[in-house]
Structures are given as C-alpha cells and as structure tokens.
Amino acid sequence: MLGSSPYDRIGSPLEAGLHQEGRRLTPQRRKVLELFENIGSGMHLSAEDVHHQLLEANTRVSLATIYRTLRLLVEMGFLHELELSEGGHRFELSSRDHPDHHHLVCVRCGRTEEFESENVVEAGRKAAERNGFELIESTLNVRAVCPSCQ
Amino acid sequence: MLGSSPYDRIGSPLEAGLHQEGRRLTPQRRKVLELFENIGSGMHLSAEDVHHQLLEANTRVSLATIYRTLRLLVEMGFLHELELSEGGHRFELSSRDHPDHHHLVCVRCGRTEEFESENVVEAGRKAAERNGFELIESTLNVRAVCPSCQ
DNA sequence: GTTGATGCAAAATGTTTGCACATCC
DNA sequence: GGATGTGCAAACATTTTGCATCAAC
Numbered sequence: 001m002l003g004s005s006p007y008d009r010i011g012s013p014l015e016a017g018l019h020q021e022g023r024r025l026t027p028q029r030r031k032v033l034e035l036f037e038n039i040g041s042g043m044h045l046s047a048e049d050v051h052h053q054l055l056e057a058n059t060r061v062s063l064a065t066i067y068r069t070l071r072l073l074v075e076m077g078f079l080h081e082l083e084l085s086e087g088g089h090r091f092e093l094s095s096r097d098h099p100d101h102h103h104l105v106c107v108r109c110g111r112t113e114e115f116e117s118e119n120v121v122e123a124g125r126k127a128a129e130r131n132g133f134e135l136i137e138s139t140l141n142v143r144a145v146c147p148s149c150q
Numbered sequence: 151m152l153g154s155s156p157y158d159r160i161g162s163p164l165e166a167g168l169h170q171e172g173r174r175l176t177p178q179r180r181k182v183l184e185l186f187e188n189i190g191s192g193m194h195l196s197a198e199d200v201h202h203q204l205l206e207a208n209t210r211v212s213l214a215t216i217y218r219t220l221r222l223l224v225e226m227g228f229l230h231e232l233e234l235s236e237g238g239h240r241f242e243l244s245s246r247d248h249p250d251h252h253h254l255v256c257v258r259c260g261r262t263e264e265f266e267s268e269n270v271v272e273a274g275r276k277a278a279e280r281n282g283f284e285l286i287e288s289t290l291n292v293r294a295v296c297p298s299c300q
Numbered sequence: 301g302t303t304g305a306t307g308c309a310a311a312a313t314g315t316t317t318g319c320a321c322a323t324c325c
Numbered sequence: 326g327g328a329t330g331t332g333c334a335a336a337c338a339t340t341t342t343g344c345a346t347c348a349a350c
Contacts (some may be wrong), residue, residue, distance in 0.1 A: 027168045062307045083233040123267040124292040133294035140290045143276040144283035212332045
C-alpha cells in the first residue's frame with residue numbers, strides 16, 4: 001500500500017492531465033511527483049536518486065517505473081530534464097515562478113547554483129526568431145569552479 | 151599504417167601540447183583531430199560518429215581509443231564537449247574565432263544552428279562572480295522547433 | 301471487464317578499464 | 326629500452342523493453 005495524499009479526493013492537475021490523455025493516475029506516479037513537490041523546486045534528482053528517496057520514505061517503486069514516470073512527467077510538463085551532469089540526466093520540478101532559469105555548476109564537486117537573467121532569455125528568443133524557430137525554452141549552463149574547490 | 155598528414159614534418163600544436171605533458175603523438179590522435187579540422191567547426195560528432203567517419207576514410211581506430219582520445223583532446227582544449235543531445239555526448243572543434251558560442255536545437259529533427267551573444271557571456275560571467283565561482287565557460291542551449299518541423 | 305501500468309529480468313546503449321602487445325621518443 | 330598508447334574483450338552504468346500479472350477506470 002502506498003500512503004494517502006492531499007490529492008486523494010480533490011482532483012489534481014496530474015490526474016486531470018492524465019485522464020485527458022486516456023492515462024491513469026497510479027500511486028506510483030503520484031508519489032514521484034509528490035517527491036519533487038516536497039523537496040522543492042531547486043533540487044536536481046537522477047532516476048536513482050528518486051528511487052532511493054522513495055525507499056527512504058518507505059515507498060517501493062521499481063526503477064523501470066521511475067524511468068517511465070519521469071519521461072511521462074517531462075512530456076506532461078511537470079518536470080524539467082537537465083543535461084548538465086556526468087553519469088545520468090537529472091530532473092527538477094518545473095515551476096511557474098522560475099520559468100527559464102539557468103545553472104552555474106562546479107565541474108569538480110557538482111555543486112549547482114541557479115540564477116535568472118532576462119538578457120539570456122532575450123538572446124535565446126532573438127536567436128530562435130532570426131532562424132525561424134519556434135522557441136520552447138532556453139537554458140544557460142555555466143561551467144565553473146566553486147570557492148571550496150578552487 | 152595510417153596515412154600521412156600535413157603535420158608529418160612541420161610540428162603541430164597537437165604535437166607540441168602532447169610532448170609538453172610527456173605524452174605522445176600517435177597516428178590515431180592525429181587522425182581524430184584532423185577529422186574535426188577537415189569537417190569544419192560547426193559539426194557535432196559523437197564518439198560513434200567519429201569511429202564511422204574514420205572507417206569511411208579507411209582508418210581503423212578502436213572505439214576505446216576514440217573515447218580516450220576525445221577526452222584527451224577536450225582536456226587539452228582542442229575540442230569542446232556538448233551536452234545537448236539524447237544518447238551520448240557530442241564533440242566539436244574549438245575555434246578561436248568562435249569562443250563561447252551557443253546552440254539552437256530543433257527538438258524534433260536535431261537540426262542545430264549556432265550563434266553568439268555577448269549578453270549571454272556577460273550574464274554567465276556575472277553569475278559566476280556573484281557566487282565566487284571561477285568561470286570556465288558558458289553555453290546557452292535553446293530548445294525549439296525548426297521551420298520544417300513546425 | 302478492458303485497457304493501461306507495474307515489476308521483474310533481460311537486453312540495449314554508451315562508456316570505461318585491465319591487460320598483453322605495440323609503438324613513440 | 327622504457328614509458329606511454331592501442332586494441333580487445335570484459336566490466337560498468339544508465340536506460341529501455343518483453344511479458345506476465347495487477348489495478349484503475
């Protein structure tokens with residue numbers, strides 16, 4: 001049995017989105033999304049991380065399902081996929097308050113800071129426009145060395 | 151035997167760089183770097199791509215050596231490593247004319263356009279400074295849909 | 301009850317490594 | 326001649342998939 005959630009009776013955006021596409025709301029999918037919601041929007045988790053964190057909360061979801069769910073949640077727009085690390089992609093909650101944010105990553109220890117910049121968003125918008133592309137999103141990855149690793 | 155090259159007698163930056171670190175100039179290393187030089191600086195190749203392209207030019211270099219060589223050439227600054235694709239990293243020639251350039255990628259067909267932006271570079275520099283990080287490089291990835299895929 | 305989802309184990313990728321042999325300097 | 330590099334095959338890590346069973350609707 002998987003625990004209850006605030007969405008048990010109120011109908012969540014997740015549930016609505018799933019049903020709209022003929023998909024189903026399962027405890028596993030709810031748990032994965034809840035994990036990201038509880039952990040906050042600045043966290044970057046790999047599939048393995050999600051698996052471990054759920055185990056620590058006494059929720060066993062198979063790794064295969066986690067991969068399937070992460071892909072699904074990205075498609076549905078609930079999560080963002082990041083490609084800034086060695087060894088595996090990472091995922092974060094997409095947040096309306098933080099639409100196009102960027103990452104400053106330490107190449108030694110992996111420490112990551114987030115920031116926003118209207119100039120960067122604007123540069124991406126212009127580049128897309130100039131080439132006739134339809135913009136989806138832009139992310140700036142700044143590779144650097146953090147103070148404690150210098 | 152691997153074919154001859156323009157560097158056979160004149161001494162290349164590659165050779166100089168290698169010897170400086172007690173490393174050796176091998177035909178394999180020369181061939182990999184030459185491939186990037188001949189193909190031009192806007193091309194993004196995966197390790198597999200490099201392997202295939204060399205085979206087509208009748209040069210057999212093992213995949214293991216290609217991975218080792220790509221890592222080496224990145225460390226030495228001859229190549230740049232990109233993280234914008236599904237399924238494996240890609241590499242491109244680093245060019246002095248094109249220092250910190252950015253990518254506009256079509257999420258459907260993978261078509262990639264490059265561009266530059268002083269504002270973006272500046273935003274990365276500021277973010278690093280604000281957090282006490284030592285900047286290495288910054289890359290903006292703009293995900294979008296190209297005209298023919300719209 | 302039907303269809304879609306899960307779990308398991310196996311397969312598929314992409315990348316790294318140990319070791320014997322070859323080669324650069 | 327000695328240290329470094331290569332090729333091969335095996336090991337690894339991450340992600341995907343086939344299939345029987347389970348559960349949401």
